[in-house]
Amino acid sequence: MKRGEKAGYPRFQGRNRFDSFQYPQVWRGGKWTGGGKPVDEGRKVYLPKVGNVRMKMHRPMEGMPKTLTVKREGAAWYAVYACEVMDTPLPATGSSVGFDLGTNPNFLITSDGEFVEAPRFFKKAERKIGQLQRKASKKKRGSRRHRELKRQIARERGRVANRRRDFHHKTARVLVQQHDAIFHEDLNIIGLARTRTAKGVLDAGWADFLGILNAKAESAGRLVRGVRPEYSSQDCHVCGHRQKVPIGRPYICAACGQESNRDVNAAKNILLRGLDGAFSEGHGVAHSH
Ligand SMILES: [Zn+2]
Known part of the structure; x- marks a missing residue:
């Protein structure tokens, strides 16, 4: 508060x-x-x-x-x-989900076909911070005006951090309430960060979000797992055929003909990989797909 x-x-x-x-x-x-x-x-x-x-x-x-x-x-x-906070296990929902860490304007896309948008606030705030920084760089260091601008920058950064944390909590809460098992791309796998940076969304704070999600899941008795992210946007979630699909275009499988949103297809692959892994690790995960 x-x-x-x-x-x-x-x-x-x-x-x-x-x-x-x-x-x-x-x-x-x-x-x-x-x-x-x-x-x-x-x-x-x-x-x-x-x-x-x-x-x-x-x-x-x-x-x-x-x-x-x-x-x-x-x-x-x-x-x-x-x-x-007491650990209060939530009742089982019988539902599992995978999600793809989105590119603008989406924060994440779920295997259920849900698009969670990143709040627009961030873009605006970042522009403002950039403006203030440019202004500050023109002022003499240590001058009253310079100090004042630095103070404004710090305040603005604090605001962004608060709003972002807030958004992360809300998004994680919904996922944990609705699903027994939640799967995402493993951020530790090399290559992902590079791809994401290229798309300019690394700043969305995935690591922070996944930390919050893990903490909430743990106290609710839910399962959260990272899965290998390779080819998740290229593999057909129905037949496994692999093909390249440009960003922004639907996934239309050349082998089986299934058509889906490119990111939803990726999220479904993440769910499938997660369920495979979870079962081989011996977790009792209910799922329906
Ligand atoms: Zn297919």
């Missing part, structure tokens, strides 16, 4: 005196003990001796809150809750 800069700072003695302070126990016996309670449907947070402070809740709280740290980063104040 983050406090918007405009909301008026809590008045501490001297603005540089505290960069952070902590409420060590915000919750006990199923109740808020005083500080840290979100009020007004999460639009404010109650801080003892300060009052209700406007905030922007970036994510719903999960688990039981333990401590609250209020800290400053640049001009922004953040309320960071450390929560204890």
